[in-house]
Amino acid sequence: MTTITSHEHTLDGVRGRISVHHWQNPQPSFVVLLAHGYGEHAGRYEHVAQALLSAGGTVYAPDHLGHGRSEGEPALIDDIEDVVADLRSVAGLAAGEHPGLPTVLIGHSMGGIIATRYAQQYGSELKALVLSGPAIGGNPALIGLVEMDPIPDVPIDPAILSNDPAVGEAYAADDLVYHGPFKRQTLLAMGGAIETIAGAGSLGDLPTLWLHGEQDQLVPLEHTGPAVENIKGSDLQAKTYPGAQHEIFNETNKDEVIADVIAFLGPKLA
Template sequence: MTDAREHVLTGTRGTISAREWPHPRPRWIALVAHGYGEHIGRYAELAGALGKHGAAVFGPDHTGHGRSAGERVVIEDFEDVVTDLHTVAQRARSTHPDVPVVLIGHSMGGLVAARYAQRHGDRLAALVLSGPVIGTWETPARLLAHDSAHGEVPGIPVSPAALSRDPAVGAAYAADPLVWHGPMKRPTLRAFVRTLEDVARGGDVGRLPLLWLHGDDDRLVPLAGSRPGVERLSGGAATERIFPGARHEVFHETIKAAAFAEVTAFVDRVLGG
Protein backbone atom coordinates (compact mmCIF):
# COMPACT_ATOMS: atom_id res chain seq x y z
CA MET A 1 0.00 0.00 0.00
CA THR A 2 1.13 3.54 -0.71
CA ASP A 3 2.85 5.31 2.18
CA ALA A 4 0.60 7.41 4.37
CA ARG A 5 0.19 11.14 3.84
CA GLU A 6 -0.32 13.70 6.58
CA HIS A 7 -2.79 16.58 6.32
CA VAL A 8 -3.11 19.51 8.70
CA LEU A 9 -6.68 20.79 8.74
CA THR A 10 -8.48 23.57 10.57
CA GLY A 11 -10.52 22.05 13.39
CA THR A 12 -13.06 23.51 15.78
CA ARG A 13 -10.47 24.04 18.53
CA GLY A 14 -7.19 24.30 16.65
CA THR A 15 -5.38 22.32 14.01
CA ILE A 16 -6.26 18.70 13.35
CA SER A 17 -3.68 16.23 12.07
CA ALA A 18 -5.25 13.74 9.68
CA ARG A 19 -3.72 10.74 7.96
CA GLU A 20 -4.50 9.37 4.52
CA TRP A 21 -3.51 5.94 3.27
CA PRO A 22 -4.04 6.57 -0.46
CA HIS A 23 -5.43 4.25 -3.09
CA PRO A 24 -5.10 5.09 -6.80
CA ARG A 25 -8.67 4.03 -7.73
CA PRO A 26 -10.61 3.29 -4.55
CA ARG A 27 -13.89 1.39 -4.56
CA TRP A 28 -14.74 2.89 -1.18
CA ILE A 29 -13.45 5.28 1.47
CA ALA A 30 -12.84 4.07 5.03
CA LEU A 31 -13.16 6.92 7.53
CA VAL A 32 -11.62 5.79 10.85
CA ALA A 33 -12.28 7.32 14.28
CA HIS A 34 -9.75 6.17 16.90
CA GLY A 35 -10.28 5.64 20.62
CA TYR A 36 -9.51 7.57 23.79
CA GLY A 37 -5.88 8.42 24.53
CA GLU A 38 -4.46 6.97 21.30
CA HIS A 39 -3.96 8.21 17.74
CA ILE A 40 -4.74 7.29 14.14
CA GLY A 41 -1.22 5.98 13.50
CA ARG A 42 -2.08 2.85 15.50
CA TYR A 43 -4.45 1.84 12.66
CA ALA A 44 -1.83 1.35 9.96
CA GLU A 45 -2.35 -2.43 9.83
CA LEU A 46 -6.12 -2.03 9.53
CA ALA A 47 -5.53 0.55 6.78
CA GLY A 48 -3.29 -1.92 4.96
CA ALA A 49 -5.93 -4.63 5.05
CA LEU A 50 -8.64 -2.25 3.87
CA GLY A 51 -6.37 -0.87 1.16
CA LYS A 52 -5.90 -4.36 -0.26
CA HIS A 53 -9.69 -4.54 -0.40
CA GLY A 54 -9.88 -1.36 -2.47
CA ALA A 55 -10.26 1.36 0.16
CA ALA A 56 -8.65 4.74 0.52
CA VAL A 57 -8.35 5.23 4.28
CA PHE A 58 -8.62 8.55 6.12
CA GLY A 59 -8.71 9.41 9.81
CA PRO A 60 -7.86 12.26 12.19
CA ASP A 61 -6.09 12.49 15.48
CA HIS A 62 -8.98 13.85 17.55
CA THR A 63 -8.50 17.13 19.36
CA GLY A 64 -6.12 16.72 22.31
CA HIS A 65 -4.79 13.47 20.84
CA GLY A 66 -1.77 12.45 18.79
CA ARG A 67 -0.40 15.31 16.70
CA SER A 68 -3.54 17.45 16.87
CA ALA A 69 -3.77 20.64 18.91
CA GLY A 70 -5.27 20.91 22.36
CA GLU A 71 -4.56 19.96 25.96
CA ARG A 72 -3.86 16.24 26.09
CA VAL A 73 -7.01 14.07 26.18
CA VAL A 74 -9.26 17.04 26.96
CA ILE A 75 -12.49 17.00 24.98
CA GLU A 76 -14.91 19.68 26.09
CA ASP A 77 -17.66 18.69 23.65
CA PHE A 78 -17.85 15.62 21.45
CA GLU A 79 -19.99 17.56 18.98
CA ASP A 80 -16.77 19.40 18.07
CA VAL A 81 -15.02 16.06 17.48
CA VAL A 82 -17.87 15.00 15.19
CA THR A 83 -17.52 18.29 13.29
CA ASP A 84 -13.75 17.73 12.93
CA LEU A 85 -14.38 14.20 11.64
CA HIS A 86 -16.79 15.67 9.09
CA THR A 87 -14.02 18.02 7.94
CA VAL A 88 -11.82 14.98 7.28
CA ALA A 89 -14.70 13.28 5.47
CA GLN A 90 -15.07 16.32 3.24
CA ARG A 91 -11.35 16.19 2.42
CA ALA A 92 -11.71 12.52 1.54
CA ARG A 93 -14.74 13.19 -0.67
CA SER A 94 -12.99 16.05 -2.44
CA THR A 95 -10.13 13.66 -3.24
CA HIS A 96 -12.47 10.87 -4.38
CA PRO A 97 -15.85 12.33 -5.45
CA ASP A 98 -18.81 9.95 -5.62
CA VAL A 99 -16.98 7.13 -3.78
CA PRO A 100 -19.05 5.59 -0.92
CA VAL A 101 -17.87 6.25 2.64
CA VAL A 102 -17.88 3.64 5.41
CA LEU A 103 -17.29 5.01 8.92
CA ILE A 104 -15.34 2.80 11.34
CA GLY A 105 -15.24 3.86 15.00
CA HIS A 106 -13.41 2.14 17.82
CA SER A 107 -14.18 2.63 21.54
CA MET A 108 -14.49 6.40 22.12
CA GLY A 109 -14.36 6.62 18.33
CA GLY A 110 -17.46 4.41 18.33
CA LEU A 111 -19.29 7.06 20.36
CA VAL A 112 -18.10 9.72 17.92
CA ALA A 113 -19.12 7.53 14.96
CA ALA A 114 -22.57 6.89 16.43
CA ARG A 115 -23.17 10.60 16.87
CA TYR A 116 -21.75 11.27 13.38
CA ALA A 117 -24.21 8.76 11.91
CA GLN A 118 -27.08 10.50 13.69
CA ARG A 119 -25.96 13.86 12.26
CA HIS A 120 -24.64 12.85 8.84
CA GLY A 121 -25.86 9.30 8.21
CA ASP A 122 -27.31 10.25 4.85
CA ARG A 123 -23.72 10.76 3.64
CA LEU A 124 -22.59 7.28 4.71
CA ALA A 125 -22.84 3.89 3.01
CA ALA A 126 -22.33 1.93 6.24
CA LEU A 127 -21.20 2.13 9.87
CA VAL A 128 -18.80 -0.19 11.75
CA LEU A 129 -18.48 -0.02 15.54
CA SER A 130 -15.64 -1.80 17.37
CA GLY A 131 -15.89 -2.07 21.16
CA PRO A 132 -17.98 1.10 21.11
CA VAL A 133 -18.55 3.40 24.07
CA ILE A 134 -22.32 3.46 23.67
CA GLY A 135 -25.26 2.39 25.78
CA THR A 136 -24.39 1.91 29.44
CA TRP A 137 -20.74 2.74 30.17
CA GLU A 138 -20.31 3.33 33.88
CA THR A 139 -16.69 4.48 34.02
CA PRO A 140 -17.17 8.28 33.56
CA ALA A 141 -19.98 8.62 36.11
CA ARG A 142 -18.10 6.45 38.61
CA LEU A 143 -14.92 8.53 38.29
CA LEU A 144 -16.88 11.80 38.53
CA ALA A 145 -18.63 10.55 41.66
CA HIS A 146 -15.22 9.83 43.20
CA ASP A 147 -14.11 13.30 42.07
CA SER A 148 -17.10 14.89 43.83
CA ALA A 149 -16.49 12.97 47.03
CA HIS A 150 -12.71 13.25 47.22
CA GLY A 151 -11.79 16.28 45.11
CA GLU A 152 -9.76 14.49 42.46
CA VAL A 153 -10.15 12.03 39.62
CA PRO A 154 -8.43 8.72 40.44
CA GLY A 155 -5.15 8.41 38.55
CA ILE A 156 -5.97 5.19 36.74
CA PRO A 157 -4.52 5.04 33.20
CA VAL A 158 -5.55 2.48 30.61
CA SER A 159 -3.86 -0.86 31.29
CA PRO A 160 -1.97 -2.06 28.18
CA ALA A 161 -2.83 -5.65 29.09
CA ALA A 162 -6.53 -4.86 28.72
CA LEU A 163 -6.14 -4.09 25.02
CA SER A 164 -5.15 -7.44 23.55
CA ARG A 165 -3.95 -10.94 24.38
CA ASP A 166 -0.91 -10.20 22.21
CA PRO A 167 1.76 -8.91 24.62
CA ALA A 168 3.51 -7.05 21.80
CA VAL A 169 0.45 -4.81 21.45
CA GLY A 170 0.59 -3.80 25.10
CA ALA A 171 4.35 -3.22 24.95
CA ALA A 172 4.07 -0.99 21.88
CA TYR A 173 1.21 0.95 23.47
CA ALA A 174 3.17 1.51 26.68
CA ALA A 175 6.21 2.77 24.72
CA ASP A 176 4.27 5.00 22.30
CA PRO A 177 4.98 8.70 23.04
CA LEU A 178 1.80 9.78 21.21
CA VAL A 179 -0.39 7.69 23.55
CA TRP A 180 -1.66 9.31 26.75
CA HIS A 181 -0.52 7.33 29.77
CA GLY A 182 -2.08 9.46 32.51
CA PRO A 183 -5.51 9.62 34.15
CA MET A 184 -8.74 10.76 32.53
CA LYS A 185 -9.65 14.42 32.96
CA ARG A 186 -12.84 15.99 34.31
CA PRO A 187 -13.96 17.86 31.15
CA THR A 188 -13.66 14.71 29.07
CA LEU A 189 -15.50 12.59 31.64
CA ARG A 190 -18.35 15.10 31.70
CA ALA A 191 -18.42 15.17 27.89
CA PHE A 192 -18.66 11.37 27.81
CA VAL A 193 -21.69 11.42 30.13
CA ARG A 194 -23.45 14.10 28.07
CA THR A 195 -22.76 12.43 24.73
CA LEU A 196 -23.85 8.98 25.89
CA GLU A 197 -27.17 10.65 26.78
CA ASP A 198 -27.26 12.55 23.48
CA VAL A 199 -26.76 9.37 21.45
CA ALA A 200 -29.39 7.53 23.51
CA ARG A 201 -31.88 10.33 22.75
CA GLY A 202 -30.74 10.87 19.17
CA GLY A 203 -32.73 8.08 17.57
CA ASP A 204 -31.70 5.21 15.34
CA VAL A 205 -29.82 5.43 12.06
CA GLY A 206 -32.68 4.08 9.96
CA ARG A 207 -31.63 1.82 7.11
CA LEU A 208 -27.91 2.55 7.44
CA PRO A 209 -26.15 -0.86 7.60
CA LEU A 210 -24.33 -1.33 10.90
CA LEU A 211 -21.70 -3.91 11.84
CA TRP A 212 -20.83 -4.34 15.53
CA LEU A 213 -17.56 -6.03 16.56
CA HIS A 214 -16.70 -6.74 20.21
CA GLY A 215 -14.49 -8.99 22.31
CA ASP A 216 -16.38 -10.92 24.95
CA ASP A 217 -13.52 -10.38 27.43
CA ASP A 218 -13.51 -6.59 26.97
CA ARG A 219 -13.09 -5.19 30.47
CA LEU A 220 -12.59 -1.56 29.42
CA VAL A 221 -15.90 -1.27 27.56
CA PRO A 222 -17.91 -4.34 28.59
CA LEU A 223 -20.00 -6.07 25.97
CA ALA A 224 -23.17 -6.07 28.08
CA GLY A 225 -23.11 -2.29 28.43
CA SER A 226 -22.64 -1.65 24.71
CA ARG A 227 -25.37 -4.02 23.55
CA PRO A 228 -28.43 -1.88 24.43
CA GLY A 229 -26.82 1.16 22.82
CA VAL A 230 -26.03 -0.69 19.60
CA GLU A 231 -29.52 -2.20 19.48
CA ARG A 232 -31.12 1.22 20.00
CA LEU A 233 -28.88 2.90 17.41
CA SER A 234 -29.45 0.22 14.77
CA GLY A 235 -33.14 -0.24 15.46
CA GLY A 236 -32.34 -3.86 16.27
CA ALA A 237 -30.95 -4.49 12.78
CA ALA A 238 -27.20 -4.58 13.45
CA THR A 239 -24.95 -7.35 12.19
CA GLU A 240 -22.86 -8.48 15.14
CA ARG A 241 -19.67 -10.49 15.54
CA ILE A 242 -18.56 -11.25 19.08
CA PHE A 243 -15.06 -12.72 19.40
CA PRO A 244 -14.68 -15.27 22.24
CA GLY A 245 -11.82 -14.42 24.60
CA ALA A 246 -10.90 -11.20 22.82
CA ARG A 247 -10.16 -8.06 24.80
CA HIS A 248 -10.84 -4.44 23.92
CA GLU A 249 -9.02 -3.86 20.61
CA VAL A 250 -10.22 -6.46 18.13
CA PHE A 251 -8.17 -4.78 15.36
CA HIS A 252 -5.02 -5.45 17.44
CA GLU A 253 -6.06 -8.79 18.89
CA THR A 254 -4.79 -12.27 18.11
CA ILE A 255 -7.94 -12.61 15.96
CA LYS A 256 -7.31 -9.36 14.05
CA ALA A 257 -7.29 -11.12 10.66
CA ALA A 258 -10.81 -12.37 11.37
CA ALA A 259 -11.87 -8.87 12.45
CA PHE A 260 -10.47 -7.37 9.23
CA ALA A 261 -12.27 -10.07 7.23
CA GLU A 262 -15.57 -9.29 8.96
CA VAL A 263 -15.26 -5.66 7.92
CA THR A 264 -14.39 -6.39 4.29
CA ALA A 265 -17.10 -9.04 3.93
CA PHE A 266 -19.64 -6.59 5.39
CA VAL A 267 -18.54 -3.88 2.97
CA ASP A 268 -18.90 -6.33 0.08
CA ARG A 269 -22.46 -7.13 1.16
CA VAL A 270 -23.32 -3.45 1.47
CA LEU A 271 -21.69 -2.31 -1.76
CA GLY A 272 -22.49 -5.45 -3.72
CA GLY A 273 -19.11 -6.74 -4.82
Protein backbone atom coordinates in the same frame (compact mmCIF):
# COMPACT_ATOMS: atom_id res chain seq x y z
CA MET B 1 -0.92 -6.13 -4.02
CA THR B 2 -1.96 -2.49 -3.62
CA THR B 3 0.94 -0.07 -3.34
CA ILE B 4 0.48 1.70 -0.02
CA THR B 5 1.52 5.30 0.48
CA SER B 6 0.59 7.61 3.32
CA HIS B 7 0.21 11.34 3.64
CA GLU B 8 -0.53 13.67 6.53
CA HIS B 9 -2.99 16.51 6.06
CA THR B 10 -3.72 19.29 8.53
CA LEU B 11 -7.13 20.88 8.86
CA ASP B 12 -8.54 23.73 10.91
CA GLY B 13 -10.69 22.00 13.50
CA VAL B 14 -13.28 23.52 15.79
CA ARG B 15 -10.71 24.04 18.58
CA GLY B 16 -7.36 23.77 16.82
CA ARG B 17 -5.41 22.18 14.02
CA ILE B 18 -6.19 18.54 13.33
CA SER B 19 -3.70 16.08 11.90
CA VAL B 20 -5.24 13.66 9.40
CA HIS B 21 -3.59 10.43 8.29
CA HIS B 22 -4.39 9.49 4.71
CA TRP B 23 -3.42 6.03 3.52
CA GLN B 24 -3.62 6.52 -0.22
CA ASN B 25 -4.91 4.07 -2.80
CA PRO B 26 -4.04 5.05 -6.39
CA GLN B 27 -7.33 3.64 -7.71
CA PRO B 28 -9.83 3.54 -4.85
CA SER B 29 -13.40 2.36 -5.17
CA PHE B 30 -14.53 3.68 -1.78
CA VAL B 31 -13.51 6.05 1.03
CA VAL B 32 -13.04 5.01 4.65
CA LEU B 33 -13.29 7.45 7.54
CA LEU B 34 -11.73 5.99 10.71
CA ALA B 35 -12.26 7.35 14.22
CA HIS B 36 -9.78 6.10 16.84
CA GLY B 37 -10.35 5.65 20.54
CA TYR B 38 -9.60 7.65 23.69
CA GLY B 39 -5.97 8.44 24.45
CA GLU B 40 -4.55 6.86 21.30
CA HIS B 41 -3.97 8.07 17.73
CA ALA B 42 -4.77 7.09 14.17
CA GLY B 43 -1.28 5.83 13.44
CA ARG B 44 -2.06 2.70 15.47
CA TYR B 45 -4.41 1.61 12.67
CA GLU B 46 -1.77 1.22 9.95
CA HIS B 47 -2.45 -2.51 9.57
CA VAL B 48 -6.21 -1.96 9.39
CA ALA B 49 -5.71 0.69 6.73
CA GLN B 50 -3.48 -1.63 4.72
CA ALA B 51 -6.16 -4.32 4.65
CA LEU B 52 -8.80 -1.78 3.64
CA LEU B 53 -6.56 -0.48 0.86
CA SER B 54 -6.12 -4.00 -0.44
CA ALA B 55 -9.93 -4.23 -0.54
CA GLY B 56 -10.16 -1.05 -2.63
CA GLY B 57 -10.47 1.66 -0.01
CA THR B 58 -8.60 4.87 0.62
CA VAL B 59 -8.44 5.69 4.33
CA TYR B 60 -8.70 9.03 6.13
CA ALA B 61 -8.16 8.97 9.90
CA PRO B 62 -7.83 12.12 12.03
CA ASP B 63 -6.00 12.34 15.31
CA HIS B 64 -8.86 13.75 17.39
CA LEU B 65 -8.59 17.02 19.28
CA GLY B 66 -6.05 16.60 22.08
CA HIS B 67 -4.76 13.35 20.62
CA GLY B 68 -1.74 12.26 18.61
CA ARG B 69 -0.28 15.06 16.51
CA SER B 70 -3.37 17.28 16.69
CA GLU B 71 -3.55 20.45 18.77
CA GLY B 72 -5.24 20.70 22.15
CA GLU B 73 -4.50 19.75 25.73
CA PRO B 74 -3.71 16.03 25.82
CA ALA B 75 -6.81 13.84 26.12
CA LEU B 76 -9.06 16.83 26.85
CA ILE B 77 -12.37 17.03 24.98
CA ASP B 78 -15.00 19.50 26.14
CA ASP B 79 -17.74 18.37 23.77
CA ILE B 80 -17.89 15.27 21.56
CA GLU B 81 -19.87 17.31 19.03
CA ASP B 82 -16.68 19.31 18.36
CA VAL B 83 -14.91 16.11 17.38
CA VAL B 84 -17.87 15.07 15.21
CA ALA B 85 -17.59 18.43 13.46
CA ASP B 86 -13.87 17.83 12.89
CA LEU B 87 -14.67 14.44 11.39
CA ARG B 88 -17.17 16.15 9.14
CA SER B 89 -14.35 18.36 7.87
CA VAL B 90 -12.28 15.26 7.17
CA ALA B 91 -15.20 13.84 5.19
CA GLY B 92 -15.26 17.06 3.19
CA LEU B 93 -11.55 16.71 2.46
CA ALA B 94 -12.05 13.12 1.31
CA ALA B 95 -15.04 14.02 -0.87
CA GLY B 96 -13.06 16.80 -2.49
CA GLU B 97 -10.22 14.46 -3.36
CA HIS B 98 -12.46 11.56 -4.37
CA PRO B 99 -15.78 12.97 -5.59
CA GLY B 100 -18.55 10.47 -6.08
CA LEU B 101 -17.00 7.58 -4.17
CA PRO B 102 -19.11 5.86 -1.49
CA THR B 103 -18.01 6.45 2.09
CA VAL B 104 -17.94 4.09 5.07
CA LEU B 105 -17.20 5.03 8.68
CA ILE B 106 -15.36 2.90 11.23
CA GLY B 107 -15.22 3.90 14.90
CA HIS B 108 -13.48 2.16 17.81
CA SER B 109 -14.29 2.73 21.51
CA MET B 110 -14.63 6.51 22.04
CA GLY B 111 -14.39 6.64 18.27
CA GLY B 112 -17.54 4.53 18.31
CA ILE B 113 -19.29 7.34 20.19
CA ILE B 114 -18.02 9.83 17.62
CA ALA B 115 -18.97 7.59 14.70
CA THR B 116 -22.46 6.92 16.07
CA ARG B 117 -23.16 10.61 16.58
CA TYR B 118 -21.86 11.29 13.08
CA ALA B 119 -24.12 8.59 11.65
CA GLN B 120 -27.15 9.90 13.54
CA GLN B 121 -26.63 13.27 11.88
CA TYR B 122 -25.10 12.43 8.49
CA GLY B 123 -26.01 8.78 7.96
CA SER B 124 -27.57 9.53 4.59
CA GLU B 125 -24.07 10.31 3.30
CA LEU B 126 -22.65 6.94 4.41
CA LYS B 127 -22.85 3.53 2.78
CA ALA B 128 -22.04 1.65 5.98
CA LEU B 129 -21.05 2.03 9.63
CA VAL B 130 -18.70 -0.26 11.56
CA LEU B 131 -18.53 -0.01 15.36
CA SER B 132 -15.69 -1.76 17.19
CA GLY B 133 -16.16 -1.96 20.95
CA PRO B 134 -18.20 1.28 20.83
CA ALA B 135 -18.42 3.06 24.17
CA ILE B 136 -22.03 4.15 23.56
CA GLY B 137 -23.23 2.27 26.63
CA GLY B 138 -20.49 3.67 28.82
CA ASN B 139 -18.69 2.03 31.69
CA PRO B 140 -20.01 3.08 35.11
CA ALA B 141 -16.64 2.39 36.71
CA LEU B 142 -15.03 5.01 34.45
CA ILE B 143 -17.82 7.57 34.08
CA GLY B 144 -18.32 7.38 37.84
CA LEU B 145 -14.83 8.81 38.36
CA VAL B 146 -16.31 12.30 37.81
CA GLU B 147 -17.91 12.02 41.26
CA MET B 148 -14.49 11.77 42.88
CA ASP B 149 -12.41 14.80 43.85
CA PRO B 150 -9.69 14.56 42.90
CA ILE B 151 -10.08 11.96 40.16
CA PRO B 152 -7.65 9.18 41.04
CA ASP B 153 -4.65 8.62 38.82
CA VAL B 154 -5.84 5.42 37.15
CA PRO B 155 -4.63 5.43 33.54
CA ILE B 156 -5.64 2.66 31.16
CA ASP B 157 -3.83 -0.58 31.94
CA PRO B 158 -2.13 -1.71 28.70
CA ALA B 159 -2.53 -5.34 29.81
CA ILE B 160 -6.32 -5.24 29.29
CA LEU B 161 -6.19 -4.05 25.69
CA SER B 162 -5.36 -7.38 24.04
CA ASN B 163 -4.35 -10.95 24.78
CA ASP B 164 -1.21 -10.27 22.73
CA PRO B 165 1.34 -8.88 25.25
CA ALA B 166 3.22 -7.13 22.44
CA VAL B 167 0.21 -4.84 21.93
CA GLY B 168 0.33 -3.59 25.52
CA GLU B 169 4.09 -3.17 25.38
CA ALA B 170 3.89 -1.10 22.18
CA TYR B 171 1.06 0.97 23.64
CA ALA B 172 3.06 1.71 26.80
CA ALA B 173 6.11 2.72 24.76
CA ASP B 174 4.21 4.92 22.28
CA ASP B 175 4.96 8.60 22.94
CA LEU B 176 1.88 9.69 20.97
CA VAL B 177 -0.41 7.75 23.31
CA TYR B 178 -1.71 9.62 26.37
CA HIS B 179 -0.68 7.73 29.50
CA GLY B 180 -2.09 10.02 32.20
CA PRO B 181 -5.25 9.90 34.33
CA PHE B 182 -8.72 10.52 32.94
CA LYS B 183 -9.78 14.17 32.82
CA ARG B 184 -13.07 15.22 34.35
CA GLN B 185 -14.25 17.26 31.37
CA THR B 186 -13.54 14.45 28.93
CA LEU B 187 -15.50 11.98 31.05
CA LEU B 188 -18.37 14.47 31.27
CA ALA B 189 -18.23 14.97 27.50
CA MET B 190 -18.40 11.23 26.87
CA GLY B 191 -21.21 10.81 29.38
CA GLY B 192 -23.17 13.63 27.77
CA ALA B 193 -22.67 12.15 24.31
CA ILE B 194 -23.86 8.74 25.52
CA GLU B 195 -27.08 10.36 26.75
CA THR B 196 -27.47 12.28 23.50
CA ILE B 197 -27.03 9.11 21.44
CA ALA B 198 -29.61 7.26 23.51
CA GLY B 199 -32.20 9.96 22.84
CA ALA B 200 -31.36 10.76 19.22
CA GLY B 201 -33.21 7.96 17.49
CA SER B 202 -32.26 4.93 15.44
CA LEU B 203 -29.71 4.58 12.67
CA GLY B 204 -32.54 4.02 10.19
CA ASP B 205 -31.59 1.90 7.20
CA LEU B 206 -27.84 2.55 7.47
CA PRO B 207 -26.05 -0.83 7.22
CA THR B 208 -24.28 -1.26 10.55
CA LEU B 209 -21.79 -3.84 11.82
CA TRP B 210 -21.18 -4.04 15.57
CA LEU B 211 -18.14 -6.04 16.71
CA HIS B 212 -17.10 -6.58 20.34
CA GLY B 213 -14.70 -8.59 22.46
CA GLU B 214 -16.54 -10.68 25.03
CA GLN B 215 -13.86 -10.02 27.67
CA ASP B 216 -13.71 -6.27 27.08
CA GLN B 217 -13.04 -4.68 30.48
CA LEU B 218 -12.91 -1.06 29.27
CA VAL B 219 -16.21 -1.10 27.38
CA PRO B 220 -18.12 -4.02 28.90
CA LEU B 221 -20.38 -5.93 26.53
CA GLU B 222 -23.15 -5.93 29.14
CA HIS B 223 -23.49 -2.14 28.89
CA THR B 224 -22.98 -1.82 25.15
CA GLY B 225 -25.59 -4.40 24.15
CA PRO B 226 -28.64 -2.48 25.42
CA ALA B 227 -27.28 0.77 23.95
CA VAL B 228 -26.91 -0.79 20.50
CA GLU B 229 -30.36 -2.35 20.79
CA ASN B 230 -31.80 1.09 21.56
CA ILE B 231 -30.44 2.78 18.43
CA LYS B 232 -30.22 -0.07 15.95
CA GLY B 233 -31.85 0.43 12.58
CA SER B 234 -33.22 -2.04 10.09
CA ASP B 235 -29.85 -3.39 8.94
CA LEU B 236 -27.70 -4.39 11.92
CA GLN B 237 -25.21 -7.24 11.98
CA ALA B 238 -23.42 -8.12 15.21
CA LYS B 239 -20.59 -10.44 16.19
CA THR B 240 -18.77 -10.97 19.45
CA TYR B 241 -15.43 -12.70 19.88
CA PRO B 242 -15.01 -15.14 22.80
CA GLY B 243 -11.98 -14.35 24.93
CA ALA B 244 -11.20 -11.13 23.08
CA GLN B 245 -10.42 -7.97 25.03
CA HIS B 246 -10.99 -4.32 24.08
CA GLU B 247 -8.80 -3.73 21.05
CA ILE B 248 -10.19 -6.36 18.70
CA PHE B 249 -8.26 -4.87 15.76
CA ASN B 250 -5.12 -5.71 17.77
CA GLU B 251 -6.25 -9.03 19.22
CA THR B 252 -4.66 -12.42 18.58
CA ASN B 253 -7.47 -13.01 16.04
CA LYS B 254 -7.17 -9.58 14.46
CA ASP B 255 -6.99 -11.06 10.95
CA GLU B 256 -10.41 -12.63 11.50
CA VAL B 257 -11.84 -9.34 12.78
CA ILE B 258 -10.51 -7.30 9.86
CA ALA B 259 -11.72 -9.97 7.41
CA ASP B 260 -15.19 -9.74 8.98
CA VAL B 261 -15.21 -5.98 8.36
CA ILE B 262 -14.19 -6.37 4.73
CA ALA B 263 -16.72 -9.17 4.17
CA PHE B 264 -19.46 -6.96 5.59
CA LEU B 265 -18.50 -3.97 3.45
CA GLY B 266 -18.32 -5.89 0.15
CA PRO B 267 -22.05 -6.28 -0.54
CA LYS B 268 -22.82 -2.81 0.80
CA LEU B 269 -20.41 -1.24 -1.67
CA ALA B 270 -21.34 -3.40 -4.67
